[in-house]
Structures are given as C-alpha cells and as structure tokens.
Amino acid sequence: MGYLARRLVRLILSLVAVSLITFGLLQLVPGSFADLADSGTSDLGGDSATSGSELAQRYGADVPAWEQYLTFMRGAVTLDMGPSYRYPQATVEDLIFDAFPVSLSLAVPATLLTLLIAIPIGVLAAVKKDKLADYGSIFTLTSLQALPGYLFALLLVLIFSVGLGVLPVRGWSGPEYMIIPVVALAIQPIAMLARYVRTSMLEELREEYVIAAHAKGGQRRTVLGRHVLRNSMIPLVTIVGPIFAQLATGTVFIEALLGIPGLGRLFTTAARTRDMPLLMGTTLFFALVFLLINLIVDLTYSLLDPRIRHEQSSSWRRTRRPLRLRASKSREPGTDRPAAPDRSPGASDTMEVVRP
Numbered sequence: 001m002g003y004l005a006r007r008l009v010r011l012i013l014s015l016v017a018v019s020l021i022t023f024g025l026l027q028l029v030p031g032s033f034a035d036l037a038d039s040g041t042s043d044l045g046g047d048s049a050t051s052g053s054e055l056a057q058r059y060g061a062d063v064p065a066w067e068q069y070l071t072f073m074r075g076a077v078t079l080d081m082g083p084s085y086r087y088p089q090a091t092v093e094d095l096i097f098d099a100f101p102v103s104l105s106l107a108v109p110a111t112l113l114t115l116l117i118a119i120p121i122g123v124l125a126a127v128k129k130d131k132l133a134d135y136g137s138i139f140t141l142t143s144l145q146a147l148p149g150y151l152f153a154l155l156l157v158l159i160f161s162v163g164l165g166v167l168p169v170r171g172w173s174g175p176e177y178m179i180i181p182v183v184a185l186a187i188q189p190i191a192m193l194a195r196y197v198r199t200s201m202l203e204e205l206r207e208e209y210v211i212a213a214h215a216k217g218g219q220r221r222t223v224l225g226r227h228v229l230r231n232s233m234i235p236l237v238t239i240v241g242p243i244f245a246q247l248a249t250g251t252v253f254i255e256a257l258l259g260i261p262g263l264g265r266l267f268t269t270a271a272r273t274r275d276m277p278l279l280m281g282t283t284l285f286f287a288l289v290f291l292l293i294n295l296i297v298d299l300t301y302s303l304l305d306p307r308i309r310h311e312q313s314s315s316w317r318r319t320r321r322p323l324r325l326r327a328s329k330s331r332e333p334g335t336d337r338p339a340a341p342d343r344s345p346g347a348s349d350t351m352e353v354v355r356p
Helices: 003-027 033-039 052-059 065-077 092-127 132-145 149-163 175-205 208-215 220-249 252-258 263-272 276-304 306-315
Strands: 324-327 351-354
Touching: 003 065, 003 276, 065 276, 092 132, 092 175, 092 220, 092 263, 092 276, 132 175, 149 175, 149 252, 175 220, 175 252, 208 220, 220 276, 252 263, 263 276
Parallel strands: none
Antiparallel strands: 324 351
C-alpha cells in the first residue's frame, strides 16, 4: 500500500473519530428531543398542531442513539443526511453546499491578501535584521497576532461603517460587503506568516552556499533573489495550506457578527437551535475540508522537495535485516591478529547477537 493510500485511510479514520466525538458530545447536551419539541415547534420547522412524537418520527429521533449515528453516517457517505431541524424544507447537505461558496469567497481573497502583505514584510525584516525595520515589524506583527479577528472586524465597523460611513455594516449583497471581513480574516495570518518568512529567510542566509556565493563575488540582490528567496519559499507550502483551511472553516465569529450567510453563521444557527443533524454535518464538513487541504499540502511539498518524498516512502518501508552472529574474541599482547579461541574442556565460548 502506497503513501497516498495510507494517508487516505488515515483521513477516513480521522473523519470517523470526529463524527463519533461530535455525536457523543451532542448526546451529553441536557434535554431530549421531546423537550426541544415541547419548547417550540417553530424551531423544528413544525407548527403548533404537530406533536412531539410526530416530529421525532419525522427526524428519526425515536430510535436508539447508535441507530441514529449509523443512519447519519450512511447519509453522509451517500450525501443524503436528511432534513434540518431548523430548515425542514432543505436537507443538511443542501444547506452546507449553499453556504460553503460564501465562506470560500472570503477565504480565497483573504489568503491572497495574506501572501501579498506577509511575504514582503518577512523578507524585509530578515534583510534588515537587528535594524529599525526589523524591530518595528516584529512589534507590529506581535501586536496584530494577539488581536482576535472578530475584534478587529468590530474596530473596522466602528471606523469605516459607523464613523466614516464608507462601508456597509452587515449583510451580503455586493463586493463592498467583502472588504471588512476579508481584512479582518487576514490580520492574524499576516502576522503569523510574516514571522515565519523572516525565520525561514534567516535560516537560509546562514547556509554555506550563501556564504560561498558572497565569497565568489555574487551581488547581494542576485543571491537573495535567485537562491535565498526561492529556497525559503518552499517550506511556506506547509503553512499556507493550513492558513487557507483555517480561513475557509474558521469564520464562525466574523460571519455571525457581520451577518454573512456562510458556514460559520450556519454553524452558530445550528448550535443555537440545537439542530443536531446540521451540527453534525457542518462539523464533519469542516473536518473534511481541513484534512483534504493538509493532504494536498503534504503531497505538493513532496513534489517540490524530493527529499521529503524519499523520507515519506522510506518511513513506510520496513526491511528485515538478517541476524549476524559474532564470536567474542580476545587479543594477546603484542599480536595484531586475534588469538584463536580456547577449545579446552573448561573454556566456554560466548556468542552475542548483533543487529546492525
């Protein structure tokens, strides 16, 4: 079985583990389906004339928990997860597929903005190490990284929407509604990626080939552009992928704050109304997106760096080496050759097993 097949098996097992943990935690939530039905049938998409038993039968909540789990997982595999408690006219997968493009339309420009700003800042901080530009960038990046994205979004709303009135506050009906959430989403990734670029550049600048290139008379700009920058950008694949996955699946607070109809808002609505099918579906979809992006990142990195591909293939290959027997030998003083073993009746040979 190859490396890709093993990673796919690990991905499937991870999804099963996530589904089990999520379902188990939801079963520990106080209250039953009957309590939820009695508290308000409107939250379950029903009317006042619908009884709790009818709603339980409609949503499959009248069977044991293990059967509910198997039914949901069967529906997840076949893309038929059933209706939502809150939105009974739509299935869970339809709600997810309608909301995911909205979150994706925020994640893609936020990732591009992160790359366009973080890489130049990181390169400048590395080239100007121990200078004012380096210290200023480190202080600014550390401050931005400590600021939550939703709090920064609130500050942007207060400044540009409430104060200046140049940007809309909430909603999703035009490109201008993307500016505040995209900038707010990119703040923390910019700080993290810029620090990573700075560290990677400094490590490359200490390599022997850089010192040799300078010793041969190579211009600093040429060495930085052709060698240092290119080699330091290869490890960025391992961090850009998780950043994109985080932006695509971690927009819960910003979407809820700004009224954006994405996966984050769908998740908070499901949690508020205790919509178990929708909660299970969104959580499983979040995990699937995150695991798939990490898998793609690992495969891409192995293509860019052949050493990683060799390590991946050799890490899964188990070789059996034969045992080698070696007799313990003693040397006589003044001789270069080992003395012949004593074969007298009182002598005993010791054998030791050596595994290379």
